[in-house]
Amino acid sequence: MAKWLYHLGKGAYRRKKTVFLGMLGLLILAISAGIGMGSAFSGDMSIPGTKSEKAGIVMQEAFGGGSEGGGTIRLIYKAPEGETLESESVKQLIQSTEQEVAKDSEVASIAPLYESNTISADKRIGYSTVTYKSAAGDVTDESIEHVQTAIEAANDSGLQTELGGTVALSEVSPGGISEVIGVAVAFLILILTFGSFVAAGLPILTALVGLGTGIMLIFVVSHYSSIPTFSLSLASMLGLAVGIDYGLFIISRFKQNLKAGMERQEAAAMANATAGSAVVFAGLTVIIALLGLQVTGIPFLGAMGIAGAVTVLVAVLISLVLTPALLGATKKLFVPKAKKNANAARSQEKQSSESNVWGRLVTKFPLPAVIVSVLVLGLISLPFLDMHTGLPNNGTKSIDTTERRGYDLLAEGFGPGFNGPLVIVAKADSGATDPSAAIAEATKGLIDLPNVASVTPPQLNAAGDTAILTLLPDTDPLDTKTSDLVKLIREQSDSNHAQTHAELMVTGSTAVDIDISDMLNKALPKFAGLIAGLAFVLLAIVFRSILIPVKAVLGYLLTLTATLGFVVYVVQEGHMAGFFGIAEPAPVLNFLPVLVAGILFGLAMDYEVFLVSAMREKFVHENHPRKAILYGIKSNGRVVLAAGLIMVTVFASFIFAEDTIVKSMGLALAFGILFDAFIVRLTLVPALMSLLGKSAWFFPKWLDRILPKVDIEGESFQKISSR
Structure with a gap:
């Protein structure tokens, strides 16, 4: 090559x-x-085979209807102080707003607030629902702007009017x-x-x-x-x-x-x-x-990998x-x-390339360097043990956005669980003599479960063997208690199925997000283990060593846990959240750990290769491990330092983007590279190699014979060209 x-x-x-x-x-x-x-980008983040997806299929078969209806925008109102939504002046404002929104030809229907009676118990908060002819992702910018303009008059008149629903009101750029x-x-x-x-x-x-x-x-x-x-x-x-x-x-x-x-x-x-x-x-x-x-089996994650791979290949x-x-x-x-004598220049170059201050410091005190590096990364990794993942929703956006304000109004008026209702699908099996009675028996205990605010009565399909119910938790959709409730309903259904002859399945957007997070969490250790094994094989082939790949893999795993620990510390626990522009503490983006595991692996191996290849080149020529380490840090360490700073800078610039997903990716990758380049590759790697000495380069002869030889530094070509 x-x-x-x-x-x-x-x-x-x-x-x-x-x-x-x-x-x-x-x-x-x-x-x-x-x-x-x-472009024809997709907003689909589903994962085939989840329990919520199976429940959705059962519901569709029993009740009919397409898998995706038109997109919706909620008009969410809060009456001025001293008034309610039933005040005549407020009523006129709401009705005129609904009439203005209905003028858009793309609107399929509107469920008016007063006809639907979607009003809170205190009569101060309510909402009407606008349904469009197009799917949520296809609703035009013109329609969104029309709604935003329509609510301005209500807001100017003192009626707080915010927006929510399935239609994205802002795009990721x-x-x-x-x-x-x-x-x-x-x-x-x-x-x-x-x-x-x-x-x-x-x-x-x-x-x-x-x-x-x-x-x-x-x-x-x-x-x-x-x-x-x-x-x-x-x-x-x-x-x-x-x-x-x-x-x-x-x-x-x-x-x-x-x-x-x-x-x-x-x-x-x-x-x-x-x-x-x-x-x-x-x-x-x-x-x-x-x-x-x-290999994770998660379609949208694989598609993200394809997009990233395309740009890297082109680069x-x-x-x-x-x-x-x-x-x-x-x-x-x-x-x-100025021209210099060639011999003097070569002599000066040879002398200056022997070592630098950092190389001498690390190789002189390798054990303290290893201990400090591991302790620092270990401490940063600790929050990772309490990581909770989920998908960001309108509640994690800035208070400056109408989506966040609308989310808070709905939680205030109807309870935090209103923003994440659970859809229960109850299906009687063939052993039930009276399907409707079996369904009633299976669902009667739902209201008594912990963390349940309300449950609607079962609505049977035409065949009478399947029913749907809406359950509102007491907690926010991203709360761990909501996730525990979904799991509890499923566990109790499994244990009571033989007695009731009816199965309870949970679906809806909240259950789908919970299932996706669980699947992604299960995929993380498998994926990290797979790429750690791949790293070992690749580095063993390149550097003809056993211990260098082991050291590289351990360093990568430390980088990964420290990165995720830092993300948990900032995003989930809320430390320094204001500095990074994070509106509210929230669960870690559910696909972030797997995505970061893959990207950091590739970038960490970049720095490992550029740094250690120079060490190997020197060791092959002089068979002196310490000189090889010093030479590697001197010749390529500065390049790795600059490259790491550039990576951190580019990734960090995305931390201050408005979109929560982009912000999370920028934060994780910026600090991941910071930990890997400066602590692992430039400190831990040379320190460990100093402790290992010549044994770092040990490679069994039988293994050397059977593995292919890869010359990534063009060493063999340099020898040919120098003849």
């Missing part, structure tokens, strides 16, 4: 104009296809000021790293070209695969971060080659052969981790082709200010 990348780099360096025109054409083609076809800030800070880091504005701009340029192309390709892919909307934000994070980092790795090696006395074209070609080989391996590792989300290809071409177009980049 190194030989092929060498010729690719040399060809791109020579034919830079052709490369630029080709990249411009590719970008224009991708934009034309993406904008021309548009992949672009915005957060990405601009992330790119700007990354640019500053690159200036400090390279000492040049031009050099700093090259990785930014390659990343933006790759990101634009990748995002447009995802638009196209969304027409052929069900991809969640927020996948675009994940793809933007990854595309920017890895695109900048991969360009950084190649340009850093180019700079090193120039200092070693290589001619510019040869330096660019060799950078592509060596650092480019590492980029390919690192990119493939991230892609494998993302595509590995398919790798763009970096390998566009970077050497840009180096060919910047002839004055990294030109030394």
Whole structure:
């Protein structure tokens, strides 16, 4: 591979104009296809085979109806102080608002407040429901704006009017000021790293070209695969971060080659052969981790993995082709200010590359470094033991949003469980002589269960063998007590089924979210174990060592638990929530742990490869473990430091996005990279290798013979080219 990348780099360096025109054409083609076809993102986050899904199927078969009706918007009202919703002036305002909303041709029907009698016990809070002809995800922006305009008059007249329902009133946008800030800070880091504005701009340029192309390709892919909307934000994070980092790795090696006395074209070609080989391996590792989300059996998570993998693949290809071409177009980049004697320059380079302060400190005190690193990560990991997951709802949004205010009004007027009703499906089996009596017997104890506010009477289907009931918990949908109630209903149904001859099943949006969270929590240890095993195999092949992969896997697991522990500490427990712009403490996003496990695996292996590959190169030549560690930290440690800072910056810029899902992903990935790059890879890894000494590089000869040899640093090609 190194030989092929060498010729690719040399060809791109020579034919830079052709490369630029080709990249411009590719970008224009991708934009034309993406904008021309548009996006077809999905909001579906269902998981096949859950108990709630089975209950929904039984309900649909018994009562009929489509699986998805029209989208709804609730108009939620609160009367002014001293008045009720039955006051004549308030009544006129509500009715005029409903009439104004009904003027939209996309409205299928309205359930008026006074006809439906959807009024709280104190007569101060109520709601009317607007149903549209289109599904929730297809309701147009014009219809949403029409409703928002319609309620302004009521609010201006003193009647608090908020919105809720199934229609999303705001969209997740992949672009915005957060990405601009992330790119700007990354640019500053690159200036400090390279000492040049031009050099700093090259990785930014390659990343933006790759990101634009990748995002447009995802638009196209969304027409052929069900991809969640927020996948675009994940793809933007990854595309920017890895695109900048991969360009950084190649340009850093180019700079090193120039200092070693290589001619510019040869330096660019060799950078592509060596650092480019590492980029390919690192990119493939991230892609494998993302595509590995398919094994969880969770469709929307697998689709997110596909979206992320597309942007990473494009970033790798763009970096390998566009970077050497840009180096060919910047002839004055990294030109030394003064000529020096070649021998003296090589002597100075050799002396300066022996070690740095951090390397000497870690290798001098390896045991304290290991103890401190493990203790710090262990303490940060502790909240992970109490992690509770769920899907964010309107109650987790900022109080500045109408959805959150409407959510709070409904909880105030009808109780916290109103925002998450449970739909109970009672079905009599073939052993019941009187199906309706069996259903009545099975459901009569529901009201006596703990944490139950109310239960509606059973509504039988035409056949009389199935009924539905609505149960309101005393607690919020995201409360653990609500989850416990769902499990209790199912457990009691299983134990009483033989006596009652009727089964109680729980469905509805709250039960669906609970089941999805349970499935994802069960998938986490399996997925983490799978990719930890994959990491061991890959690193054993690359570094021809047993203990180095073991150390890398343990470091990755520490990173993962510390990351999730920190997320629990901030998001779930609410510490520093205000600083990160988190409106309310809430359960951790249910698919975040599995998603973070996959992404951090790929990125952690990137840093492991870039750092330890330099150590291996030195150890193979001199057979001196401490010198190898010092050389690795000196030569590639600074690049890993800069790359880690860039990743943290890009991911952190998404923390301050308005959407809760995007915010959670940005927080987890930013601090995950912070822990992994600075504590694990730059501190724990060299400290452990110092303690292990030569045994770190032990590899059984029989295993060395049967495993394939992978030269990610292009070492074999360097030997050939130096002859």
